[in-house]
Structures are given as C-alpha cells and as structure tokens.
Amino acid sequence: MTTVRAALVQAAWTGDKESMIKVHEDHARRAAEQGAQVVCFQELFYGPYFCQVQDASFYSYAESVPGPTVERFQAVAAETGMVMVLPVYEEERPGVLYNTAAVVDADGTYLGKYRKTMIPHVAGFWEKFYFRPGNLGYPVFDTAVGKVGVYICYDRHFPEGWRALGLNGAEIVFNPSATSAGLSEYLWNLEQRAAAVANEYYVGTINRVGVEPLGDDDFYGQSYFCDPEGRNVGEPASRGEDEVLVRDLDMDLLRTVRDRWQFYRDRRPDAYGDLVAP
Numbered sequence: 001m002t003t004v005r006a007a008l009v010q011a012a013w014t015g016d017k018e019s020m021i022k023v024h025e026d027h028a029r030r031a032a033e034q035g036a037q038v039v040c041f042q043e044l045f046y047g048p049y050f051c052q053v054q055d056a057s058f059y060s061y062a063e064s065v066p067g068p069t070v071e072r073f074q075a076v077a078a079e080t081g082m083v084m085v086l087p088v089y090e091e092e093r094p095g096v097l098y099n100t101a102a103v104v105d106a107d108g109t110y111l112g113k114y115r116k117t118m119i120p121h122v123a124g125f126w127e128k129f130y131f132r133p134g135n136l137g138y139p140v141f142d143t144a145v146g147k148v149g150v151y152i153c154y155d156r157h158f159p160e161g162w163r164a165l166g167l168n169g170a171e172i173v174f175n176p177s178a179t180s181a182g183l184s185e186y187l188w189n190l191e192q193r194a195a196a197v198a199n200e201y202y203v204g205t206i207n208r209v210g211v212e213p214l215g216d217d218d219f220y221g222q223s224y225f226c227d228p229e230g231r232n233v234g235e236p237a238s239r240g241e242d243e244v245l246v247r248d249l250d251m252d253l254l255r256t257v258r259d260r261w262q263f264y265r266d267r268r269p270d271a272y273g274d275l276v277a278p
Contacts, residue, residue, distance in 0.1 A: 001252050004037055004172070006036060006038045006246070007244055009027045009040070009245075010208055011041075012219075013048045024045055030244050037083065037144065038144075038145045039084055040084075040150075042176050042207065042208045043178040044099065044178060049212060051127045051130055054129040061089045062090060063091055074110060075108060077106060084103070084104040099119070101174075112139055113136065114134065114149070115134030116154070117158075118157070125183075137164070138161055138164035138165050140170045146171040148171070149165035149172070153179060166199035171201050172203075174204045175206065177206060179220075180215065180218060181219075183217075188207075189224075196226045196229075197230040198263065200261065205225075205226075207223055208221070209242065210240065223237040233249060234247050
C-alpha cells in the first residue's frame with residue numbers, strides 16, 4: 001500500500017504577524033515529528049481574517065510570493081523534509097493583491113502558487129476590497145508526495161474548479177479556509193466530501209478557530225481529510241482548539257475508485273456549452 005502521511009494545521013489568531021508565523025513554525029515541526037510528509041496551513045495563515053471589515057490598513061499584510069514568509073518556510077520545508085502549502089496575502093505589485101497559496105516541495109524548492117479564483121463580497125466576507133480574482137487557472141504541483149492542488153475557502157462552493165483540478169491530475173487537494181459559524185457551517189461536511197467523490201481524489205480542508213477581534217462569530221475549526229469515497233479519514237479536528245491533524249492517506253484507493261467509477265471517461269464536455277455561456 002502506498003501511503004502519504006498528511007497534516008492540517010488549525011490555529012487561533014495570536015495578535016500579531018510574527019507570533020503567528022512562529023506558532024506555525026512550531027506546528028510544522030510538530031507535524032514532522034509525527035511523520036507528516038505534507039502540511040497545509042489555514043487561509044491567510046499569518047494574519048487575522050481581516051475581511052470581516054473594510055480597512056485599507058490591512059493591505060500591509062501583503063507581500064511578494066515568493067517573499068519573506070514563503071522563503072522562511074522554504075527553510076522549514078528543507079529542514080523537515082515536508083511539502084508545505086502556505087496560504088498568504090500576495091502583493092504582485094502596489095495595488096494588485098491576491099489571496100494566494102504558495103506550494104513548496106520537500107527539499108525547500110518553491111514550486112509555484114494558486115490564487116483564489118472566486119472572491120465573495122457579502123456581510124462579514126468583504127473580500128473584493130482586498131483581493132483581485134485569481135488569474136493562474138487551476139495548477140497542480142508535482143511534489144514529493146504526488147500531485148497536489150489547492151482551492152481556497154469560497155472557491156469550494158463552485159464545482160468547476162474542483163473538476164479542473166482533477167482533470168489536471170490532482171491526487172490531493174487542500175482547501176484552506178477561514179469560515180465562521182454564522183453562515184456556512186451547515187455546508188462544512190457536505191461540499192468537500194461531495195467534491196472528493198465527484199472528482200476521485202483526497203481533500204484536506206482546514207479552518208481556523210476562535211473568535212477574532214474583528215468579528216462576532218467563531219471560526220469553528222473541525223478541519224478534516226476525506227477520501228475519494230467521501231469518508232472522513234479519522235476524526236475531524238476539534239471545534240475550538242489549536243490542533244495539528246495528521247492522517248495516513250491510502251493512495252492506492254485512488255485507482256480502486258477510478259477503476260470502479262469512470263467519471264472522467266464518461267463526462268461529456270461536448271454537452272456542457274450552455275454552462276459557460278455568458
């Protein structure tokens with residue numbers, strides 16, 4: 001059996017960027033001590049979820065990708081031998097900002113980035129104030145643990161990107177999120193598992209925890225892995241505590257499921273024209 005030991009990190013806001021980065025360095029090393037070969041952090045991991053308000057002062061959290069924070073974790077990746085998925089706030093150039101995840105290989109090599117494609121703008125999630133829509137498509141990264149894709153938070157409500165990642169060869173897709181109890185909790189255990197089944201890969205979905213100063217609703221944690229049969233891999237993480245969730249993913253199950261259900265063979269793109277009509 002081919003197994004990948006994978007980790008998710010959910011964490012509460014510490015109050016400042018530097019301490020948040022240090023917490024995640026510690027969590028990453030803790031995952032590595034448990035044998036993790038790949039780890040993903042939560043959406044915008046080194047900051048608060050500032051999109052609960054519209055305040056230009058939070059633009060200061062943006063940095064180049066790769067840049068100081070990504071480079072810092074490239075060193076951690078090389079030290080621990082882990083693939084790392086790092087969701088950060090990217091400044092491509094002044095005034096051009098994205099919600100981004102950098103992917104770093106187990107030897108510390110920067111492999112590339114995904115930019116969040118679907119940007120919400122509803123009460124408590126004022127993201128169009130902070131981010132442009134992603135423009136890099138749906139890349140899949142060839143890593144030491146296999147083919148890894150990323151789909152960020154609000155993206156998960158849209159099935160097309162999940163499918164595009166599958167068509168691009170994804171075996172594990174990480175969905176780093178910052179989602180609070182007042183709006184979307186009823187969807188938390190539905191969408192990612194349905195996407196794993198429909199696209200026949202593993203999904204690792206991450207949420208932060210705690211109540212942050214900018215909002216009233218709690219971030220409800222419960223990070224989890226699900227397999228291509230839609231089953232949770234072990235128990236989800238807690239609702240309210242910092243946690244490093246480490247699970248073994250049986251990669252042979254991908255072929256078993258894909259041989260059983262020929263979704264990629266039987267899809268009919270010739271019949272889908274109306275779905276993408278303006």
